[in-house]
Amino acid sequence: MTLHIVVCVKQVPDWDIPPSSFKVDEAAKKVVPPAGVAPVPSQFDAIAVEAAMRIKDATGDARVTIMSLGAATARDVIKHGLAMGGDEGVLLVDDAFNSLDSNGTATVLSTAIKKLGDVDLVLTGRQAVDWDLGVTGTLIAEMVGAPVITFAKAVTVADGKVTVQRVLPDAFETVEAPLPAVVTVSNELGEPRYPKLQQIMAAAKKQVNTWGAGDLGLDAGALAPKLTLERLFVPVTDTKVEIMEGDTPEDQATALAKKLHDAKLI
Numbered sequence: 001m002t003l004h005i006v007v008c009v010k011q012v013p014d015w016d017i018p019p020s021s022f023k024v025d026e027a028a029k030k031v032v033p034p035a036g037v038a039p040v041p042s043q044f045d046a047i048a049v050e051a052a053m054r055i056k057d058a059t060g061d062a063r064v065t066i067m068s069l070g071a072a073t074a075r076d077v078i079k080h081g082l083a084m085g086g087d088e089g090v091l092l093v094d095d096a097f098n099s100l101d102s103n104g105t106a107t108v109l110s111t112a113i114k115k116l117g118d119v120d121l122v123l124t125g126r127q128a129v130d131w132d133l134g135v136t137g138t139l140i141a142e143m144v145g146a147p148v149i150t151f152a153k154a155v156t157v158a159d160g161k162v163t164v165q166r167v168l169p170d171a172f173e174t175v176e177a178p179l180p181a182v183v184t185v186s187n188e189l190g191e192p193r194y195p196k197l198q199q200i201m202a203a204a205k206k207q208v209n210t211w212g213a214g215d216l217g218l219d220a221g222a223l224a225p226k227l228t229l230e231r232l233f234v235p236v237t238d239t240k241v242e243i244m245e246g247d248t249p250e251d252q253a254t255a256l257a258k259k260l261h262d263a264k265l266i
């Protein structure tokens with residue numbers, strides 16, 4: 001039977017540009033990316049698509065759905081996943097989805113996964129590279145009632161089970177779970193494949209279904225945030241620089257040692 005894999009891909013501001021080019025609008029509690037920089041798939045999510053493609057290559061019988069929740073522009077990250085080898089896309093877009101916290105995000109994604117109906121494996125990134133909360137994958141697992149395995153560096157599927165090599169701080173471990181299951185994918189899995197021009201053109205013809213809150217039967221109550229963003233700000237660092245006087249490096253070092261001694265630091 002064909003294995004059905006869903007990969008959740010978030011569209012984020014380009015994570016390759018320097019953090020200093022972002023502004024924080026404290027009043028609106030929003031991060032403002034620089035103008036003219038196209039958003040991209042979150043880094044770990046492209047790696048999750050790569051994990052799905054490796055399973056598809058190995059089993060020879062898998063269907064991969066690329067799912068994204070966001071603005072209409074999130075269609076681009078779905079198309080990227082389709083160019084990598086995905087079969088179809090689901091774009092979740094609605095004004096009601098504009099200010100979701102993690103619980104709301106996972107509610108929309110898990111409801112869409114349940115609506116697809118025949119999903120064997122859900123892959124997410126270990127964390128989204130913008131907000132870095134790292135909770136959406138585990139929340140989805142709870143909401144669809146499936147086991148979850150986090151921080152995967154290798155994912156294989158056989159005999160109705162998923163086997164995952166997990167990344168630990170100083171080791172790896174191998175665990176398995178029955179399907180359906182949710183796996184969050186880490187960067188140790190390796191580089192995502194780069195789509196060729198022919199694949200990019202073929203992706204343009206692949207189907208992307210667009211669902212809103214009404215299609216998923218979700219109302220404002222189900223999406224009400226459980227967290228409140230109290231304040232968003234850039235921390236102010238207060239750094240003082242003092243140049244050690246002295247004619248020679250030895251004099252400067254002596255002055256520095258005296259200063260540290262007087263401050264009772266040495």
Ligand SMILES: Cc1cc2nc3c(=O)[nH]c(=O)nc-3n(C[C@H](O)[C@H](O)[C@H](O)COP(=O)(O)OP(=O)(O)OC[C@H]3O[C@@H](n4cnc5c(N)ncnc54)[C@H](O)[C@@H]3O)c2cc1C
Pocket residue numbers: 008009010011029030042044045048067068069070098099100101102103105109123124125126127128129130131132133134135136137227228229230
């Ligand atoms: C209190 C609070 C207020 C917030 N306010 C805003 C706000 O005003 N504006 C704003 O833009 N964000 C806001 N956020 C962030 C937004 O809610 C987060 O994007 C969301 O909670 C998911 O967390 P995360 O992005 O860190 O994803 P993680 O939990 O780190 O994501 C893990 C994985 O889940 C999947 N995933 C996550 N999000 C999506 C998605 N949208 N589509 C597909 N897959 C996904 C990806 O595979 C990803 O790698 C707020 C968050 C909090 C906690």
